[in-house]
Amino acid sequence: MTAMLIRRLLQVPLILLVIYTVTFTLAWLLPGNPLEREGRRPDPAVQDAMKAQYNLDKPVTFYVSYLDQASGLAWLRGDSDKVFNLGPCLQYQDWSTNELIGGALPVSIVLGMVALVFALAIGLASGIVGAVRPGSWMDVATLLVALLGISLPSFVIGTALLIVFAVWLDFVHVAHWGSPRDLLLPALTLSLPFAAYIARLTRLGMLDVLQSDFIRTARAKGVSETRIVLRHALKVAFLPVLSYLGPAAAYVMTGSFVVEKVFNVPGLGQHFVNSVLNKDLFVIMGIVLTYSTMLVLFNLAVDVMYSWVDPRIELA
Amino acid sequence: MGMRTILPILLLVGLLIGAVILDRPQPPADLTFINRGEVHSLDPQRMSWLQDFRIADALYEGLVNYDNDTFEIVPGVAETWSVSPDGLTYTFHLRENAKWSNGDTVTAQDFAYSWRRALFPDTVAGYADLFFKIKGGRAFFDWRAKQLQEFAVQAAGMDETARLRLAQQMLDEAQQRYEETVGVDPVDPRTLVVTLEVPTPYMLDLLAFGPFKPVHRPTVEPYLHLDAASGAFRQHYGWTKPPLLISNGPYVLTVWRYMRDLRMERNPYYWNSAAVKSDSVLCIAVEDANTAVLAYETGTIDWLSDVGVDYRADMLAQKQKYMDRNAVRYQELRDQGKSYNEAMEILARESPPQAGERNDIHAFAAYGTYFYNFNCQQTLNGGEFNPFKDARVRRAFARAVDKQAIVDRVTRMRQPVANVLIPPGSIAGFEGAKGIGYDPAKGRAELAEAGWEDRNGDGYIEDASGKPFPTVEILFPSVAEHKSIAQAIANMWERNLGVTCRLREEETKVQAAHLQEHDFMVSRGNWYGDYGDPTTFLDLDRTGNSNNDRNYSNPVFDELMDRADKELDPEKRMRILEEADAMMVNEEVPILPLYHQVTLYMYDPAKLRNVSTHPRLTQFLWEMEVVK
Numbered sequence: 013m014t015a016m017l018i019r020r021l022l023q024v025p026l027i028l029l030v031i032y033t034v035t036f037t038l039a040w041l042l043p044g045n046p047l048e049r050e051g052r053r054p055d056p057a058v059q060d061a062m063k064a065q066y067n068l069d070k071p072v073t074f075y076v077s078y079l080d081q082a083s084g085l086a087w088l089r090g091d092s093d094k095v096f097n098l099g100p101c102l103q104y105q106d107w108s109t110n111e112l113i114g115g116a117l118p119v120s121i122v123l124g125m126v127a128l129v130f131a132l133a134i135g136l137a138s139g140i141v142g143a144v145r146p147g148s149w150m151d152v153a154t155l156l157v158a159l160l161g162i163s164l165p166s167f168v169i170g171t172a173l174l175i176v177f178a179v180w181l182d183f184v185h186v187a188h189w190g191s192p193r194d195l196l197l198p199a200l201t202l203s204l205p206f207a208a209y210i211a212r213l214t215r216l217g218m219l220d221v222l223q224s225d226f227i228r229t230a231r232a233k234g235v236s237e238t239r240i241v242l243r244h245a246l247k248v249a250f251l252p253v254l255s256y257l258g259p260a261a262a263y264v265m266t267g268s269f270v271v272e273k274v275f276n277v278p279g280l281g282q283h284f285v286n287s288v289l290n291k292d293l294f295v296i297m298g299i300v301l302t303y304s305t306m307l308v309l310f311n312l313a314v315d316v317m318y319s320w321v322d323p324r325i326e327l328a
Numbered sequence: 329m330g331m332r333t334i335l336p337i338l339l340l341v342g343l344l345i346g347a348v349i350l351d352r353p354q355p356p357a358d359l360t361f362i363n364r365g366e367v368h369s370l371d372p373q374r375m376s377w378l379q380d381f382r383i384a385d386a387l388y389e390g391l392v393n394y395d396n397d398t399f400e401i402v403p404g405v406a407e408t409w410s411v412s413p414d415g416l417t418y419t420f421h422l423r424e425n426a427k428w429s430n431g432d433t434v435t436a437q438d439f440a441y442s443w444r445r446a447l448f449p450d451t452v453a454g455y456a457d458l459f460f461k462i463k464g465g466r467a468f469f470d471w472r473a474k475q476l477q478e479f480a481v482q483a484a485g486m487d488e489t490a491r492l493r494l495a496q497q498m499l500d501e502a503q504q505r506y507e508e509t510v511g512v513d514p515v516d517p518r519t520l521v522v523t524l525e526v527p528t529p530y531m532l533d534l535l536a537f538g539p540f541k542p543v544h545r546p547t548v549e550p551y552l553h554l555d556a557a558s559g560a561f562r563q564h565y566g567w568t569k570p571p572l573l574i575s576n577g578p579y580v581l582t583v584w585r586y587m588r589d590l591r592m593e594r595n596p597y598y599w600n601s602a603a604v605k606s607d608s609v610l611c612i613a614v615e616d617a618n619t620a621v622l623a624y625e626t627g628t629i630d631w632l633s634d635v636g637v638d639y640r641a642d643m644l645a646q647k648q649k650y651m652d653r654n655a656v657r658y659q660e661l662r663d664q665g666k667s668y669n670e671a672m673e674i675l676a677r678e679s680p681p682q683a684g685e686r687n688d689i690h691a692f693a694a695y696g697t698y699f700y701n702f703n704c705q706q707t708l709n710g711g712e713f714n715p716f717k718d719a720r721v722r723r724a725f726a727r728a729v730d731k732q733a734i735v736d737r738v739t740r741m742r743q744p745v746a747n748v749l750i751p752p753g754s755i756a757g758f759e760g761a762k763g764i765g766y767d768p769a770k771g772r773a774e775l776a777e778a779g780w781e782d783r784n785g786d787g788y789i790e791d792a793s794g795k796p797f798p799t800v801e802i803l804f805p806s807v808a809e810h811k812s813i814a815q816a817i818a819n820m821w822e823r824n825l826g827v828t829c830r831l832r833e834e835e836t837k838v839q840a841a842h843l844q845e846h847d848f849m850v851s852r853g854n855w856y857g858d859y860g861d862p863t864t865f866l867d868l869d870r871t872g873n874s875n876n877d878r879n880y881s882n883p884v885f886d887e888l889m890d891r892a893d894k895e896l897d898p899e900k901r902m903r904i905l906e907e908a909d910a911m912m913v914n915e916e917v918p919i920l921p922l923y924h925q926v927t928l929y930m931y932d933p934a935k936l937r938n939v940s941t942h943p944r945l946t947q948f949l950w951e952m953e954v955v956k
Contacts, residue, residue, distance in 0.1 A: 054455070054456065064558060064560075065452060106569070187612060
């Protein structure tokens with residue numbers, strides 16, 4: 013197990029290097045000039061000075077020096093006071109990419125975790141209900157909710173929730189962030205598609221498990237139905253959900269552009285989309301690196317948890 | 329339940345509690361508003377966006393200021409000033425009680441230092457060219473840029489220490505040269521003498537503008553370092569954050585979180601603090617147009633400075649309904665000499681809006697124009713034939729656009745139709761030309777004169793050899809509003825002139841790059857004036873101007889503009905500029921103006937006071953007041 017973990021951890025830098033190279037190539041090939049702004053254009057001499065300042069005229073220099081700064085190598089050599097220096101922000105020049113991610117990532121993580129808890133609660137509950145009474149009105153109802161959760165775009169759900177809870181009921185403030193109450197609506201909106209998916213996964217898994225021999229044995233021994241469902245069947249049916257949780261966690265915790273926009277949550281998703289629109293090379297690369305590091309680590313964590321939950325699985 | 333279940337739950341709950349405790353919301357402020365977008369920089373020499381300048385006006389004070397109702401120049405840090413008879417030398421006398429927010433006195437050296445920053449290419453100041461009005465400014469900027477190129481040659485093969493030594497040497501030399509050649513002279517801490525390259529009648533207006541506001545040298549200096557690679561000095565971005573930022577204006581910065589909020593509190597050291605209406609101002613960042621309107625509707629903010637929602641035309645219609653119902657009383661109030669805001673405040677009390685009406689959206693003329701560019705080069709970038717090099721063709725296309733239909737039915741915002749670039753009435757003493765209006769018949773006649781007629785009766789125009797008019801390609805950024813306008817214009821040209829059009833929609837940044845490279849035939853453009861002089865618009869048509877997207881070049885026009893630059897008599901100068909303006913909008917038409925920009929605000933007229941309605945449309949946050 014430990015050897016596996018070390019081997020997997022050693023792969024991480026390699027994966028990230030590949031991602032960095034691909035992102036760099038794509039970002040560099042993006043048409044448009046990152047220093048170009050709508051409105052007034054500075055004197056050509058000023059524009060040249062801007063380009064030179066950030067090595068925007070030399071792709072190789074840019075690639076190497078950014079890698080050096082962002083990977084921590086420069087810090088190890090003592091050339092940088094920051095461990096991971098993700099560079100300046102070209103569009104919002106008073107900020108560095110580190111500051112930007114440092115401010116937004118915690119917000120996205122908190123929101124993502126709450127959304128994940130919601131998704132699990134809603135998804136597991138409706139999945140179990142559906143599996144225990146297949147074909148009943150409750151099953152149909154949860155299926156309908158799941159269908160809506162998957163198919164309704166979050167800007168529709170989000171706006172509807174805002175109108176009901178903020179405008180009509182005055183329960184939360186619009187464009188307000190900081191109190192626990194502000195978390196509820198965006199987390200709920202963010203959780204719905206995941207809840208729907210988890211519900212379907214759970215229902216299918218449960219239906220399958222409930223037919224199996226060990227459940228019949230448990231029933232024959234007179235174990236209560238609740239105990240059978242929650243203790244015995246769920247444990248097995250949860251496995252596909254668990255493997256889905258890895259990427260899902262990385263996804264919800266790195267921010268959703270739409271949900272953040274509708275509820276004005278100061279998270280990472282908006283910054284990412286804006287950075288691509290602005291062709292802000294440093295920010296694009298900083299966020300992609302952060303995001304992929306999280307994704308790789310979450311997947312690793314899920315694999316570890318897998319073998320923990322189900323000792324039958326041997327990790328290779 | 330074993331440890332397996334409890335541990336993750338405990339971890340989660342702990343994290344959540346931690347995050348919530350760390351992330352306290354802001355206490356309410358006296359004035360809360362949503363800016364036009366996130367602030368890019370709070371370094372006055374490096375800013376170039378309207379939302380940045382709005383905050384800069386609240387944080388910093390220049391030598392002079394303008395009254396944002398009349399746009400007359402009023403004293404700022406300078407108590408008095410005098411101008412030499414030749415219009416070239418300005419002497420400013422600084423007030424004794426002008427202080428930085430840490431208690432330091434604001435000195436002439438502070439201004440000299442800040443302007444020097446702008447004139448060093450190292451700073452990459454977006455508005456550096458405004459400083460070229462100062463004697464020796466342009467020459468110095470170019471000299472330093474060349475010196476830095478020289479550095480690259482000389483430093484090749486050197487190790488880092490040697491490079492830094494060379495960079496320092498060059499910087500010392502540059503600073504000495506600056507002192508000797510550039511016309512900014514802090515004679516003593518309270519006297520600043522500024523010498524200009526050419527008499528610039530609007531110099532005081534410029535000095536009231538953001539980039540000429542001072543920075544606190546001891547705060548900025550530690551963030552500069554020499555860069556061994558380029559030999560230039562570079563600036564680290566840290567000093568503009570609270571609590572480091574030291575300012576000399578009405579407010580001090582207390583909070584600034586990227587894409588979240590920016591908070592300012594009264595600067596106790598500001599000499600004119602009595603004029604500052606609100607103790608605290610909170611600016612919250614809201615990206616989504618809908619959410620921004622909801623934030624206003626639910627009382628989170630007092631002022632929304634830009635309404636971007638799709639249904640804004642419907643909101644304007646509701647406002648119109650309210651105004652129609654109260655038309656008589658409103659006119660009566662205006663006749664009594666009440667301003668728009670005063671009249672609206674009284675109306676709000678006497679006659680609150682009924683169902684289906686609203687009185688809290690306000691459309692104000694802004695200092696800008698929405699237009700179309702004609703590429704004026706001899707050939708297009710790919711070497712193809714360019715029909716728009718001919719002024720007659722440009723005029724014909726201008727005459728074929730029904731602008732009223734565009735503002736009534738496409739934008740539905742009823743912007744004032746524009747036949748000229750400079751918004752009428754926005755510049756005192758300047759009487760602009762009339763421009764070209766909608767007249768398709770005359771347009772067709774002018775096309776015929778240029779050799780383009782429908783010769784074979786197929787409904788499309790051809791030249792004498794029977795070759796059809798090239799397909800007109802219209803470049804515009806990928807934004808719904810711009811697309812609708814482009815479609816409408818293409819349709820008008822096809823119908824009125826007998827040409828074929830093709831739409832070329834591109835992502836905003838890509839489109840902007842193509843504009844700069846003059847890689848288009850016809851394109852959408854937009855311009856907001858920076859200062860109160862016609863040159864802020866007319867310069868766009870000067871040969872080689874960095875914003876001359878059309879690549880228009882006319883020696884006669886350039887000569888007129890040069891003459892205006894040298895003219896000492898402000899009256900005569902305005903006449904020259906009027907002549908230049910008439911040449912552009914009546915004859916040459918490199919730019920086809922469509923409408924003058926309108927900015928939509930939302931605020932309750934009974935609650936928010938002192939909103940400026942002057943066509944320059946600048947709001948001073950420190951003058952705004954929320955009546956509780």
